[in-house]
Amino acid sequence: MMPLELEISGGAANALVCNGTNNISVHVEPSASTSNVSPCSDDQIPEQNHATTVRFSVLRESLRPITLKFEEVSYTIESQNNGGNCFPSLQSKVKRNILNGVSGVVRPGELLSMLGPSGSGKTTLLTALAGRLPGNISGSITYNGLPFSSSIKRKTGFVTQDDILYPHLTVLETLKYAALLRLPNKLTRKEKIEHVELIIMELRLTTCRNSMIGGTLFRGISGGERKRVSIGQEMLVNPSLLLLDEPTSGLDSTAARRIVATLRRLACGGRTVITTIHQPSCSLYMMFDKVIVLSEGYPIYSGSIHKVMDYFSSIGYKPWFDFMNPADFLLDLANGVTLETRQDDQMEFHGSHDEHNSTKQFLISSYKKNLLPILKEEIQRASQDEIRPGKSLSSRSSESQWTNSWWLQFNVLLSRGLKERKHESFARLRIFQVLSVSIISGLLWWHSDANYIQDQVNLLYLKLAYFSYLRGTAIFYFNFLLKKKKKGGGRSYI
Numbered sequence: 215m216m217p218l219e220l221e222i223s224g225g226a227a228n229a230l231v232c233n234g235t236n237n238i239s240v241h242v243e244p245s246a247s248t249s250n251v252s253p254c255s256d257d258q259i260p261e262q263n264h265a266t267t268v269r270f271s272v273l274r275e276s277l278r279p280i281t282l283k284f285e286e287v288s289y290t291i292e293s294q295n296n297g298g299n300c301f302p303s304l305q306s307k308v309k310r311n312i313l314n315g316v317s318g319v320v321r322p323g324e325l326l327s328m329l330g331p332s333g334s335g336k337t338t339l340l341t342a343l344a345g346r347l348p349g350n351i352s353g354s355i356t357y358n359g360l361p362f363s364s365s366i367k368r369k370t371g372f373v374t375q376d377d378i379l380y381p382h383l384t385v386l387e388t389l390k391y392a393a394l395l396r397l398p399n400k401l402t403r404k405e406k407i408e409h410v411e412l413i414i415m416e417l418r419l420t421t422c423r424n425s426m427i428g429g430t431l432f433r434g435i436s437g438g439e440r441k442r443v444s445i446g447q448e449m450l451v452n453p454s455l456l457l458l459d460e461p462t463s464g465l466d467s468t469a470a471r472r473i474v475a476t477l478r479r480l481a482c483g484g485r486t487v488i489t490t491i492h493q494p495s496c497s498l499y500m501m502f503d504k505v506i507v508l509s510e511g512y513p514i515y516s517g518s519i520h521k522v523m524d525y526f527s528s529i530g531y532k533p534w535f536d537f538m539n540p541a542d543f544l545l546d547l548a549n550g551v552t553l554e555t556r557q558d559d560q561m562e563f564h565g566s567h568d569e570h571n572s573t574k575q576f577l578i579s580s581y582k583k584n585l586l587p588i589l590k591e592e593i594q595r596a597s598q599d600e601i602r603p604g605k606s607l608s609s610r611s612s613e614s615q616w617t618n619s620w621w622l623q624f625n626v627l628l629s630r631g632l633k634e635r636k637h638e639s640f641a642r643l644r645i646f647q648v649l650s651v652s653i654i655s656g657l658l659w660w661h662s663d664a665n666y667i668q669d670q671v672n673l674l675y676l677k678l679a680y681f682s683y684l685r686g687t688a689i690f691y692f693n694f695l696l697k698k699k700k701k702g703g704g705r706s707y708i
């Protein structure tokens with residue numbers, strides 16, 4: 215096996231070859247034998263070689279590639295219209311279309327981004343594709359031609375917009391506990407930790423591996439690192455389908471590019487990767503293979519990023535200047551802003567509302583007329599060459615490999631809970647508080663006369679109330695001092 219660093223740089227080189235700088239759209243078919251995509255089913259991995267398999271780069275192999283197809287996906291919600299009435303029974307229900315006929319196909323090895331203004335339905339579509347959207351979804355969403363199932367759920371990684379991580383755990387601990395809980399029980403503890411070490415290296419978290427995640431009251435690792443830890447948690451189970459909600463929001467362009475480069479490498483390993491994104495830079499945008507542009511829940515484009523500019527110029531929309539970021543151009547169009555209305559916008563913001571609406575309507579109808587038939591053909595083609603479940607989707611035996619025993623789960627959760635809370639329970643302030651209350655209580659009862667017991671209980675109650683107040687004030691004061699002193703760095707004592 216090559217040294218890991220070499221493997222990683224190899225992955226990066228592949229990412230560059232795969233990305234949009236060369237204008238090559240990579241369509242890694244599951245059956246195709248590309249140098250860095252090695253899809254194979256569990257059945258093909260001999261049992262005795264499993265430990266060796268763990269040592270291979272997890273970013274390089276997707277065990278069960280998934281072709282995701284979605285056709286005319288629509289989603290409607292019912293909300294209460296109170297009309298000034300406080301009684302729920304008298305309030306009328308209003309229907310609202312959040313998604314309207316969105317279609318697309320994403321193959322293994324492809325990286326799809328969803329673009330659109332805030333509230334255009336990106337997160338809703340992503341959640342629907344992840345099989346996590348409750349309620350009425352019409353249209354069809356299939357995974358290798360099959361509807362969503364628990365088997366697909368196991369092969370799906372979903373990274374939410376807000377990272378849900380334990381603030382007092384370190385990066386290593388966070389990934390270690392996730393690995394112990396989520397990796398199959400046929401791997402030993404040592405192998406699971408080995409897997410974590412690989413992910414730490416591959417996601418370039420080595421420098422912060424022993425740093426705490428951090429939370430609202432104290433600073434920990436950076437936003438980009440947090441995001442990579444969230445991705446790492448999903449990567450542990452080597453998902454074939456990875457969905458991420460705004461993985462680059464709040465990050466500077468370099469950190470954002472690193473995240474997307476990681477996603478690019480994951481896709482190059484034969485995974486199907488879908489992400490929503492806000493305002494990508496030009497270089498970031500060029501790293502994707504496909505894009506879906508949404509405007510108020512309606513698609514105005516779905517397809518290759520390399521054809522998007524040609525498509526819009528063919529229907530009469532061109533960028534306002536030569537070196538315009540295509541993503542900015544698409545976002546403007548999704549908002550109904552064109553070269554003509556842009557001048558009005560600069561003078562008066564809401565001046566051309568009707569023009570914006572008519573532009574959006576034109577773009578929506580143009581999508582239906584020009585792009586939808588092509589998309590349907592592509593979806594049809596994808597159906598013909600997708601992998602059949604019998605060939606590579608997991609068998610019953612591989613389904614059961616995920617179950618860890620109740621005792622193991624209990625132990626891992628207990629250990630994680632203790633680690634997470636030890637800073638709260640063993641904080642100096644808490645120890646001082648417990649000791650002082652114990653001493654005071656002891657003194658109260660020391661040589662006490664049973665006739666005055668009621669007075670002593672009342673006094674104890676007062677003392678406890680006083681200490682609670684004191685602790686609250688001290689917590690506030692300590693954190694205030696820490697923030698001031700370390701300018702936002704360091705750890706809380708609480």
Ligand SMILES: Nc1ncnc2c1ncn2[C@@H]1O[C@H](COP(=O)(O)OP(=O)(O)OP(=O)(O)O)[C@@H](O)[C@H]1O
Nearest residue numbers: 291293312330331332333334335336337338339490
């Ligand atoms: N369960 C719900 N109840 C009420 N409104 C909802 C619900 N789900 C989605 N919406 C509405 O649907 C619209 C699309 O929401 P969504 O979160 O998908 O948008 P988005 O494009 O991801 O926005 P952002 O970029 O700001 O995250 C929003 O106007 C939102 O308020």
